[in-house]
Amino acid sequence: MLLNENMFERAFRMTADSFSYLLGLLTPNIEANRQQSANSSGEEPISPPLRLMTTLRYLAGGSYLDIRRTVGISGSSYYRVINETMFAILGLRELKIVFPYSESDREVVMNDFKAISSTEDAGDVGTGRYYSGHYACPGINVQAVCDAHCRFISVDASYPGSTNDARAFRGTGVARTFDHAIYTQPNC
Template sequence: MSVESFTNLVETLGDALNVDEHQGRRRGGHIEPALRLFCTIRWLAGGSYLDIAGLVGVSSSRLYQIIDKTIHAIATSSEPALDNIRFPKTTEECEAAAGEFLAISRGSAVSNCVSVHDGYLLRIQTPSAGEVGNVRSYFSGHYQCNGVNVQAACDAHCRFLFIGVAGPGVVVHLFSVFPVLFPG
């Protein structure tokens, strides 16, 4: 992520990342919005919570509070710039998306393709019976571990059109039940 993109994101989130400075000083120090966003992005990119907490100078539990509040600020933002993951819905949008795939394919080999889809099993610790109704449904027999099924779709320029946690690990192919949006 470029410095300009990072700065724009901090400005876009604005007040949602701000906290009461007086209260922050009472807990050991105020953590600036840019630093909150840095912690969250670094953690989402796979950074160790121990490294990030040590770098910023907060406890592990405080780091997770920062991450949780920052993700909540991003997810609940009404800012149009952050609402950019949309699957094509109309015939015109589907035709435009298919045209983009056709334009980048060799010899017009990819026609009538609106998006490419893939899934990923995100490994998790075994949930307790108090957390979920059916603990066994989180076990993937294929991967022999517990997890949740994450599905995503991208356009011809590798931009996300859809991202979703599709269900527990036992769910294999959610996209096979999606309605046909672009009739051939």
């Protein structure tokens, strides 16, 4: 139904093809044991697609009650599914975030950026803690770097939202390894 209404991307923050690809990578790691599920609850296990849908809706800011009602799972299962699926996502080597530390890797990234102007944006990730005076709400200062193909190559969320962006950036691993001679192109 979401595909027919063109709502899939809005609901899950990815295309249906990307969802299918991610599901294919995750299924071996999040598939529940049918026999164990039948023995413990007498119910069918929560399928990998429902596990991924639950987790993605949670990450997209969906309501706990709405997600549980839509998927049809208990509160304890809801949190267990999200936890297990998140750990499976974080464990995927295909999604590993790797910063280009070698000179040859950095050259490849720089060459991909030919004719692309640089940009920076900052925003807080809402948490309920770590108050940010600028945004007048709680949050975490997230510093992220993408390559020219919009793939994350570095993410750091070590500072509260009240931290100045420049200070938070100086505290990242990227800033500590940053070399202006390598990353800055003259006359850009």
